[in-house]
Amino acid sequence: MFKKILIANRGEIALRVIRACRELGIRTVAIHSEVDGESLHVRFADEHVCVGPAEGGLSYRNIPNVLSAAEITGVDAIHPGYGFLAENAHFAEVCESIGITFIGPSSEHIALLSDKSQARAHMKKHGIPVLPGSDGEIEDPKACLAMAKKLGFPVIVKASAGGGGRGMRVVWHEEDLEQAVDSAQLEALTAFGHGGVYLERFFEDPRHIEFQVMADHEGQVVHFHERDCSIQRRYQKVIEESPSPALDEALRKKMGQVAVQVMKSVKYRNAGTVEFLMDETGKFYFMEVNTRIQVEHAVTEMVTGVDLIKEQIKIAAGQGLSYRQKDIQLLGHAIECRINAEDPDRLTPCPGSVTKFSPPGGPGIRVDTAMDTTGVVSPFYDSMIAKLIAYGRDRGEALARMRRGLDEFVIEGIKTNISLHRKILDHPDFQKGPVSTRFLDRLLTLQSL
Helix, strand or coil: CCCEEEECCCHHHHHHHHHHHHHHCCEEEEEEECCCCCCHHHHHCCEEEEEECCCHHHCCCCHHHHHHHHHHHCCCEEECCCCCCCCCHHHHHHHHHCCCEECCCCHHHHHHHHCHHHHHHHHHHCCCCECCECCCCCCCHHHHHHHHHHHCCCEEEEEEEEECCEEEEEECCHHHHHHHHHHHHHHHHHHHCCCCEEEEECCCCCEEEEEEEEECCCCCEEEEEEEEEEEEECCEEEEEEECCCCCCHHHHHHHHHHHHHHHHHCCCCEEEEEEEEECCCCCEEEEEEECCCCCCHHHHHHHHCCCHHHHHHHHHCCCCCCCCHHHCCCCCEEEEEEEEEEECCCCEECCEEECEEECCCCCCEEEEECCCCCEEECCCCCCEEEEEEEEECCHHHHHHHHHHHHHHCEEECCCECHHHHHHHHHCHHHHHCCCCCCHHHHHHHHHHC
């Protein structure tokens, strides 16, 4: 087992990793920017190192500075969390080359699966159902138009190196295709350093279903069942839950088997998430693999009782999986609301000083946050303040506890999206379950009329 781990991240995920390390008896090193020196993750770690100014590119994504911090503190592993360097193949490769364990998949897996068009081609070759679309990146405008006509409008333009909704454009009409491709390529180049894009058929009302997967060095792969992430805005997840109201046992089993097949086809190791789109008939298609732990991992932990971060660390240290598929049972229901510093009317980030922070509690409530009784939401980083997770014996109890949790949550000094979560939970369609990835956009459109 590792003796000391550096957490190459900040906020609630850094704190989450520190807590897992403490239970495993592992010392921790926190890195921080100049504005994060008094943050909770810094105070909880055994050691800490400043890695640069506030801007993420000069601190948390600054590979030489992060590795220097790892070397001077003598760590034997780095946990990247999510975001920042978590899916940076170059960073993982450098860690491998200098003998520091990267707690995640290999650099080769990250490189293969982070290229969405390359991943599509691989899955198609191995018989995985993929969304109808182009084979590889689109370069020739005429070929692009021909493919779009073959697929049928609407289509979606996606960045090969994309994520978080960037480099994506939905095209409803033929005359808008060229401009959409150009703008997607430019955005992708700016965001990811690679402007390659590809086409897929656009499904108007799909559900977004993802399976949490873990794999070890011995080739053992298990899934921890699904999360339904259909409540999203601009391709950013807002609410996640498990199990999905849209899946029965037969479909759950089938999708889980395909998720395991995806990971076995690339000989994956450590934690990952296989994401699918599912249409109204229950037909599902591979979308992508996220080669890291995700924001919503807490939902899975609540319904399976498995500490996914500890499992990640053990696998990275060379241990085999602690569980076989038959051991992993879905127990009850969990829902997660992402509490963001956000103006609920303008839907824009609302950074600033938090003058009062009082999270909810009681039966079935979990709050993952790095906010203390007061604090600052910096404009330099993601606007998420906390993750509120409610657990119940069934979906009805989980919803009731989530409503209670939202009502009890007190955050003063800045605006938050708590009121938006209440509206979503009170909507009849969400309560009954028949929602799609366009549910929230439609709700917000009606709200603005």
